[in-house]
Amino acid sequence: MSSRGIETREKLVATALRLFRDEGFAATTMRKIATEAEISLGNAYYYFASKDELVHELYLVIQRDHRERALPLLRQGGSLAENLAIVLHTGLDVMGPYHGFGGAFLHVALPTASPSSPFSAESSDARSMAVELMREALAASKQKTPASLETQLPTLLWLSYLGVTLHWVTDSSPGQTRTRSLVDGPGPDHRQSAHTRPAASGTRSGRRCRRPDDKSRFCRGEHKTMKTVVVCGASGYVGQHLLRTLESNGVDVRTIGRGGTSDATWSDEHGVADVLSGTDLLVNLAGRSVSCRYNKRNADDIFSSRVETTALLGRALTRTPQPPSLWANASTGTIYRDARDRPMDEKNGELGKGFSVAVARAWEHELFSAPTPVRKVALRMSIVLGAGGGAINPFVNLARMGFGGRMGDGRQMFSWIHIADVIRAIIHVYENPEISGPVNIASPYPVTNTDMMRMVRAKLGRQYGFPTPGWMLEFGARIIRTEAELVTKSRWVSPGVLADSGFQYQFPTLESALNQIAQEIPRGLLPVSLG
Template sequence: MSIPLAVVAGASGFVGQHVVEALRRQGSEVRTIGRGSVADATWDDPGAIEQVLAGADLLVNLAGRSVSCRYGRRNADEILRSRIGTTAALGRALANVGSPDLLWINASTGTIYRDARDRPMGEVDGDIGSGFSVEVARAWERELWDAPADVRRIALRMTIVLGAGGGAMSPLINLARIGFGGAMGDGGQKVSWVHVDDVVGAILHLHRHPEISGPVNVVAPDVVTNAELMAQVRGSMGRRVGLPEPRWLLEAGARIIRTEAELVLKSRWVAADVLHESGYEFSHPTLASALAEIAGRAPRGLLPVALG
C-alpha cells in the first residue's frame, strides 16, 4: 500500500528524521509540522496545519519534550503540555479537514506499563503502572482516543530507541568508553528496546494493515536485563569490564546531569504482540544485531549528549 502523502509532526527529532528519510526514500511526499521555520506548518497556526493535513494518507506525530530531565514543576508541565497540546491540535485539524482514509499514528511509550520482572506486558494483558511518567502516557493516549476525528488511530508505545547518532545509545556508549559500563542498580531490571530502523519499519507495516488500530507496542523480541545490556554494549565497544553503578550513585549522578534515575532503574518488560501476530519481521531482532550496526557507525571518542 503506497503512501503518496505523509505528514510528520516532530520531524526534527531523532526518530522523526529517520521516519522522514524513509518515507521520502520510498517516494512519498512528506510535509512537516513543528516549531522551526523549516516546517511546513507551525503549532501556532491552525489554518496551516489543516492545509498540510489536507489529502494526507498518513500522519505520524512524534512531537513532545524529552523526558530526560528533572521532573520539577516547570519541566513536568512542559512534558505534559508538549504532548497533550500537539495531539489536541492535530485532532481539531483532522476534524475540520475530514480525512476518513488517513491513518493517525501518535507517539506513546512502553513506560505506560508497570514495573515488571515477572512477565511481559502485551497490549491486551499488560498492567498499566503508576507515577508521573505513566500519568503523562495515559493523558497523551486519552487525548488521541478522545479527539473528534473520524480516522483510524494507533498509539505507538515505543520502548527505548537505539540507533547511531542519537536516541538512548550515546550515553550508553560514553559510559562504556570511560569505564562505567557495568550493571545499573541491581542489574536485574528488564530493558525493552528497539532499533530505530524497526520503529520506521513498524510504522510502514501498520499503514499496510488497515485492520490494526489501538495501542501497539514497538519492542524487539530480545528483551534483556540491564546487566546483559551493559555487557553487550561494552563488548560492542571493545571494553571487557565496566564499573557497576549502584542505585545511590545513579541517583546522585542523575541530579548532576539533570535527569531522573527512574529512566534506567524501572523494569520495562514489554511484548510486541500486535506486531508479531500481524506478521512483522524485525530488521534487528537481537540486541547483538542492533549493537553491531550501531558500533559500525559510531565515531570515536565521547559522543555529545543533551543534558536535561
C-alpha cells in the same frame, strides 16, 4: 581459596574468554592469556593446567548463566513447546558474545576423545547442569512425560540443543536470525493460529515473528496508496529517520512543528488542517525530551508538548475535508508498571503509576478521545537505539569510561527497538488496516540491564566495567539533570500486535542491533543532550 586467589582465577577466565572470542581458540595460548591478564605464566598454570580447563570453565559459566536466565521464565503448566523455546532462546542469548570463535573451536570440541568435547568426562559437570535444565523444563510443562522416557528424555532434548548450537555456530545471518527461526519453526504449538497461540512468559511473546527475508510492500515499492505523509516532530531523532526513509522512497512529506521551515506551525490551527487535507498518513512524534529533572517547569513542558499538540491535531482533523486514513501518535512503553515477573503486552499489560505513566495516559487519552473517525494507533515505543543519537550514547560513554557494569541491581528488564525497526513498524501499521489502538514498538528479545551493559561493553566499550549502585545513579542523574528511573525502571514490553500481524524485524536481537551501531559510531565519548 583466598579472596585474592579467587580474583586471579576470575581474571584469567575473563581474559581467556575475551581472547577466545576476539582472536579465536587456536590463536590463543596460555602465555598470551597470562600476558593479557598481567599474571605470570607460572601463576596462570597454577590455576589452569591447559586451555582445555579454561574451556570447561567457559562451559560452566555459560550453563550457570543459562539456568539463571531460563528458570524464572519457565511457565508452570505451560506447553512443552513454549518452555523448550524459552530454554533454547535463552541459551542462544547466553552464547551470543562467543559466536565469533565458535566455528574455529568446532574442530577442537567435536572429536569425542578431546577433553573439550561436551561428551568428555571433564565436561560432565556442565553437561549435568544442561540436562537438569531440560528436566526442569519438562517438569514445568503441562504435558506429562511417559514413565518410559523420564530418564532419557532430558538427555535427548539436550542432544537436540547441541544440534541447534551447531546450526548457530555455522549461522552467518545477521544476529543468527536463521537459528532463531529454526527454534520458532514447526512444532506442536505452531499448528495453531498465531492469533490464538498463548504467549510464553519469557523474553519472547510466544508469537512467531516473520524474519527480514519477507520484505514489506513498502520496501518492495508497492506503496501506491502512500503518496503524502505528515510528520510532526520531524526534527527529533525518530522524526529525522522517518523523514529520510519516506523521501528516499518517493513519498511527499509535509511537516508540522515550531519552526518557520515547517509546512505548518502549532500556532496556526487552520494551517495545520490545510496541511493534513489530502494526505495518507499522519505521524505525530512531537514531545519534549523526558531526559530532564521532573521539576514543575519541565513537567509542564513535557505534558503540554504532548497533550496539547495531540489535542490540536484532533481538532484539526475534524475540519479536514480529506483526512489521512491513519493517525499514528507516539506514546511510550513506560506506560506499563515496573515489570520483573512477566512481559506486558497490549492485551494483558498492567498500567503503572507515577509521573511518566500519567503523561502517557493523558497523551493516549487525547488521541483516542479525538472526535474523528480516522483510524488511530498509539505507538508505545520502548527505548530506541541507533547510531547518531537515540539512547545508546550514554551507555557507550559509560562503557568507554570504565563504568559499564550493571546499573542498580541489574535485574531490571531492558526493552528496546532499533531505529530502523521503528520506521518499519510505522509503515507496517499503515499497511495493515486491521491494526488500531495501542501497539508496542519493541524487539521480541528484551534483556536484563546486566546483559545489556555486558553486550555494550563487548561491542563498543571495554571488557570490564564498574557497576553503578542506585545511590550513584541518583547522584549522577542530578548532575546531568535527568531522572534515575530512566534506567532503573524494569521495562518488559512484549510486541503482541506486531507479532500477531507478522511484522518483520531487521534487527530482532540486541547483538544484531549493536553490531550495526558499532559500525557507524565514532571512537571516543559521544555527545549527550543534558536536561
